[in-house]
Amino acid sequence: MLTGAAKTFSKARGVLRTFCPHCGTSISYVDQRLPEELYLTIGFFDHPERFPPRAHAYWDMKLPWVEFRDDLPRVGTYSRQRDPAFRNPSDR
Known part of the structure; x- marks a missing residue:
């Protein structure tokens, strides 16, 4: 997804996941109990080997x-x- 907005999904209270509305690729994970953290899915990166x-x-x-x-x-x-x-x- 190079343009547009990600879609969101929540199955668990306080947890929000985002994904590409076109292909379904997982993008991120936010947990309200960890307000200073955003988790990005490693497969979303062009060069995941840079993040051991x-x-x-x-x-x-x-x-x-x-x-x-x-x-x-x-x-x-x-x-x-x-x-x-x-x-x-x-x-x-």
């Missing part, structure tokens, strides 16, 4: 066959503190 990961979040939810051969931290659930009332994404 710093950790693996939601490690406890990974598929059994997923393997990463690196020494990055494995974070079991959320990588940021959130209100527990909002629950884990897998419980929604």
